[in-house]
Amino acid sequence: MTGNETGLPAEGRPVKPLLRVIGGEMLDPPPMWLMRQAGRYLPEYRALRAEKGGFLALVYDSAAAAEVTVQPLRRFAFDGAILFSDILIVPYAMGQDLWFEAGEGPRLAPTLDTTDLSTLKPDFSRFEAIYETVRQVRAQLEPDVTMLGFAGSPWTIATYMVAGQGSKDQGTARRLAYSDPARFGAIIDAIVDATVEYLCGQIDAGVEAVQLFDSWAGSLAPLQFEKWVIAPNAKIVAAVKARRPGTPIIGFPKGAGAKLVDYATGTGVDALGLDETVDPHWANAVLPKGLPVQGNLDPLALVSGGQGVADAVANIRAAFADRPHIFNLGHGILQDTPIDHVEALLTLVRGQ
Template identity: 70%
Template sequence: MTDRHASVRPLLAVLRGTRQPVPPVWLMRQAGRYLPEYRALREQKGGFLELATDSETAAEITLQPIRRFGFDGAILFSDILMIPHALGQDLRFEAGEGPRLSPPLVDHALAALTPVMERLEPVYETVRRVRADLPAQTTFLGFAGSPWTVATYMVAGQGSREQGETRRYAYRDPQAFEAIINAIADSTVDYLAKQIEAGVDAVQLFDSWSGSLSPAQFERWVIAPTVRIVDALRQRHPDTPIIGFPKGAGGKLPAYARETGVNAVGLDETVDPVWAAANLPANLPVQGNLDPLALIAGGSALESAVARILDALGDRPHIFNLGHGILPDTPIAHVEQLLGLVRRGA
């Protein structure tokens, strides 16, 4: 990717360390259930996995919020559990209950799984289709789940509030758990590299459950595998920015930023942006961190929340985003209000 591309893609320029006079904007889960056009397509096409593995449909879903809102970034429509699916676990989505993986690794050996890497091919085709239709000024973001978060699903077979089963497993048999983490990390490097080769401009690592770990476990199961991915991906694609999003990391964020080598750090809604500005490395690009519920509230509550973030992070490269994914009951008008506030400087 040349500097010329960065100059016409404000979000990509920020990821490369250049502060923009108006922060670029995209929203996690911006392609999803709050959009009537997404709901109509899902009703027509079927369940989530069917959507994500139908490249034509997944590309259309990725582009829907770009057409409606003109966000500065498009995020690939897929799921963080595509990697365990490719590593040999069966993936299904239960209505109202979330994803299920089988067999769960808490009582099955990783070596017993038979990888089916062909399951990732529809994702790369989705990237190629989106790249062909994306406006020139829009940065295209690929993504993967970070090893710790993906492992919590692989071990337990499903999501959980405290990740207790996986945390116990990691303490009880750290060597076996490390093998799972390394398998995820190595597959993730290939997965992200192929997304880049298919056309994404940057990638994000989602560590949605990193907040459940103690400092020592965070160092071992979040920071170290992220370093493994970042270093290996940089060898293959040295110019592609990497965003790290360790949700719930809190006071461990500065260590994550210093040690992992990511190009930008995502802040969840619990992080005080004033604290982040003071404690993260100088000039490190940051992303975030509006509370998704403030977006639902709209009005003056949204206005004041946006102003506080812009004031706190205005002196460094900043991508405006939510602190987590947009919620299904978010009013379209409030997203439009948000974009107006950010682009006018609140």
């Protein structure tokens, strides 16, 4: 590969804007990508999903998933391509059945609130189609675009594995974590091991940086947060860095609030994603100096557009003027987001 294809010139410094910022550089304008940028707000995505007949069928058709991954890059000059897949591929590979109920979301069975982990039969070949998607996407990317992979963090994955579906308060998993921490800890440890395997496979296939999504981190009390969010993510970060040195890792503990500081210092992530509820000026003041951050425009502001977005962008840019920053949303882009609002956001961020 040439230096541009790997993101590294001969002397070893990254040339891709997103990798440069994760590495500690400040760029003006900041690099930009959007969580869930490959998805339901794009008519071309909706057409392809209808053709394939369902979400999981789309994920497991590598050519189609690669097409979905690159669709937003044809419309918008994003600096990163985020792999089109789902965080629940990990429990699927760990042996649970996975399907999606129309209008209701994902389902997993058997549920680990009543079934022992040892009864599951792991099948890591279920990762292979995802790796093939990565290979096909990398072959299509422009030299300055970073290929991003991801996985769900252990706490968030465990909430689905225990309850079999999402919930408002993650109560089933929280009860098990309190009542039988040894049993719950075994589930977390198994998720850590599977996630390290999965991320290393993505990296081998061509991913250049990965993000750990902890969508339900905000539901835990402080001591539980330390035990089930910080410690498992720290294990993943250490293991991936030992096995695949130099791969940047972005942590995104949604809803962590004031616990963000402990997460940043305790996990060893290279960059920290901030959700839309975090005051960027507070974050800049309390987070470790020089730690790259990512975020954190409210996805609903982008749906509305107009002056609210302009004010929010200006506030975020001002807060992180002296810190390495990747511009992003505070969570995934919503399906009713107008395409022209995304185009306007790019202009606002880049001053074009």
